[in-house]
Amino acid sequence: MAPEGSTFRLLVGLGNPGREYSGTRHNVGFAVLDRLAATMGATFRADKKWQADAASNGRVWLLKPQTYMNLSGESVSALVRFYQIEPARVLVVLDDMALPLGRLRIRERGSHGGHNGLRSILDHLGTQDVPRLRVGIGSSEPGAAVGHVLGRFAVDERALVEQSLDRAVEAVRFAQENDLPSAMNKFNNHTPTSPL
Numbered sequence: 001m002a003p004e005g006s007t008f009r010l011l012v013g014l015g016n017p018g019r020e021y022s023g024t025r026h027n028v029g030f031a032v033l034d035r036l037a038a039t040m041g042a043t044f045r046a047d048k049k050w051q052a053d054a055a056s057n058g059r060v061w062l063l064k065p066q067t068y069m070n071l072s073g074e075s076v077s078a079l080v081r082f083y084q085i086e087p088a089r090v091l092v093v094l095d096d097m098a099l100p101l102g103r104l105r106i107r108e109r110g111s112h113g114g115h116n117g118l119r120s121i122l123d124h125l126g127t128q129d130v131p132r133l134r135v136g137i138g139s140s141e142p143g144a145a146v147g148h149v150l151g152r153f154a155v156d157e158r159a160l161v162e163q164s165l166d167r168a169v170e171a172v173r174f175a176q177e178n179d180l181p182s183a184m185n186k187f188n189n190h191t192p193t194s195p196l
Contacts, residue, residue, distance in 0.1 A: 007176050008131070009085045010061045011036060012076055014094040014117040017066040025137040026149040028161075029093040029117075030064050032135065032168045037062050039169060049082075051075045060176075065117075072117040073124030080125060087125045091172065092132040094118055097149060099136030101157060102164040104171055106133050106184045131180055135168050 013033030014026075021027055037044060042055035042062055052075040053064040061083070065075035080090060088108075094115055099105055109129040112119035122128055137149065138157075153161050167187070175183035 007089070008060060008091045009083070009089045010063060010076075010079065010091070011172060012063045012065070012072075012090060012092045012121070014069060014072055014092065014115075015064065016069050021150070023152050024150050025097070025153065026069065026095055028095045028135045028137060028165070028168075031165050032093045032133075032172070033062050033064050035165055035169045036172060039173070050079045052079075054079070069117040069120075071120055073120035073122070076121050077124035087127050087130045090125075090130055091175070092118060092121060092130060093168065093172070094132060094134055095137045095149065096134035097137050097139050097145065099134060099138075101136050101138035102160045102167075103136035104133060104164070104168055104187050104190065105136075106171060106175065106180065106188055107131065108180050108184075133168060133171060133175075135164060 011033065013029035015021065015030035016026060037055050040057045042057045044053040044055045044062070044064065047054040050063060051065060051067050053066060055062040061079060063075065063079060065072040067075050076090070080087070094117060096105065096113070096115070098113070108131050111128060112122055118132060122130060167190070171183055171187040174186060
């Protein structure tokens with residue numbers, strides 16, 4: 001566990017590369033990282049060494065693995081090992097269909113919860129002590145999980161999605177400036193409301 005008040009050295013957003021996956025529910029991690037990069041004045045560039053689109057503001061790395069979701073750990077572990085980053089100083093942003101649309105859940109550690117991208121990262125880093133921010137994308141009909149996560153948000157969901165992405169950026173920045181327990185208290189119990 002990172003010392004209280006310590007900052008993250010690596011922010012990871014999970015998603016799938018390619019235009020066909022842009023804007024899908026499974027790519028909300030990418031969407032949050034794009035907004036974070038804009039607020040930090042960082043620009044993503046393709047980096048073959050990390051198999052990712054990577055950006056840095058000189059203090060923190062932002063990483064969008066381009067390996068496809070199930071192999072995300074290859075990209076993350078390469079950068080983590082090169083820069084000798086403690087897993088507790090990595091924050092993974094990912095989608096979660098067990099959470100209602102718009103809800104956020106920050107955790108310091110835990111299992112992958114069935115998310116293959118997070119599973120790959122935990123396996124490659126050899127620990128469950130990897131902080132994560134889950135962004136709710138809403139649940140699917142029984143047997144329709146794949147189509148749900150790879151589908152796009154409905155028109156009537158978009159206002160809430162925008163609010164959720166902005167709130168996720170706020171949560172990451174708050175955690176950076178304070179600590180994870182404070183961020184958990186502030187953001188985990190927030191109930192989203194659809195803008196008028």
